[in-house]
Amino acid sequence: MTIWVILFLCTHYMKYVSNAEPLSASKAISSSSHGSKVRVAYQGIPGAYSEAAALKAYPKCETVPCDQFEAAFTAVELWLVDKAVLPIENSVGGSIHRNYDLLLRHRLHIVGEVRLVVNHSLLGLPGVRKEELKCVLSHPQMLFQALDQCEMYLNKLGVTRVSTDDTAGAAQIIASEGFRETGAIASSRAAEIYGLNVLSERIQDHSDNITRFLILAREPTIPGTDRPYKTSIVFTLDEGPGVLFKALTVFALRGIDLSKIESRPQKRRPLRVVDDSNRGSATYFDYLFYIDFEASMAEPRAQYALGHLQEFARFLRVLGCYPVDIDP
The missing domain is CATH 3.40.190.10 (Periplasmic binding protein-like II)
Incomplete structure (x- = not known):
């Protein structure tokens, strides 16, 4: 060659x-x-x-x-x-x-x-x-x-x-x-x-x-309960200790399994200074959190979980609720 x-x-x-x-x-x-x-x-x-x-x-x-x-x-x-x-x-x-x-x-x-x-x-x-x-x-x-x-x-x-x-x-x-x-x-x-x-x-x-x-x-599809469903969401959180733990807890409290967690830096405001004195950790990112959870939006437990999440999420969007593909 x-x-x-x-x-x-x-x-x-x-x-x-x-x-x-x-x-x-x-x-x-x-x-x-x-x-x-x-x-x-x-x-x-x-x-x-x-x-x-x-x-x-x-x-x-x-x-x-x-x-x-x-x-x-x-x-x-x-x-x-x-x-x-x-x-x-x-x-x-x-x-x-x-x-x-x-x-x-x-x-x-x-x-x-x-x-x-x-x-x-x-x-x-x-x-x-x-x-x-x-x-x-x-x-x-x-x-x-x-x-x-x-x-x-x-x-x-x-x-x-x-x-x-x-x-x-x-x-x-x-x-x-x-x-x-x-x-x-x-x-x-x-x-x-x-x-x-x-x-x-x-x-x-x-x-x-x-x-x-x-x-x-x-x-969107109309969610059902006739088969396994998955729901995908994206959200951001306020600052503070334990806020991500609180976000994930809303699903655990209702017996909802999480199959995917993905974090992405926000494009519009990716970098922030911690404080004016520039002490400690100088910078950190604002993050978007993408989550897939194993439940249908037709189920009350999923509705209650998202309602709970909205109490401390600055932004929340449901990307879709759809049947799970179990046959690769």
């Missing part, structure tokens, strides 16, 4: 887009939705894991690729699509903080969740053996962390690693340019779409690799 090939892959990735060009936030304004089929937005291009999550949630839907997470939010708000399916956390890589911030910025409702088992595959051009590869392309960090999650396999293979914006995009580059000494880490579905061969399957270091996605819509 010559150095110009690696530089080419690093600097010219963005020109490779699918025939169904991803929707951007600016293009969304001039587009329109049509037809009766459910249209579901996702970030990435065809063959992305996010598209697989959308198809798991709505098997007969029309998937709409978007170039960025925010474009998917915007597409729902502007009635260009009916739903958006976006990742929120991965069992290996942790939370996708960007989407937590976007949940607060936009006025969409969480109406469901999807848990998707992520199986990374090594892809190459037809007729190429994995021993011939000198370079592997994929996403390095954040969402699915394909390069990081397959570190032991890649070390054994002894290949150079090159970062791309997403896993399906890596497969598209290989197919478009015909680089025989270059492979891609992506889904097996991406191999089918772009005419590549699967050289190895399930190459991730951890077999239990699950990504949780949220389903977003313009209107």
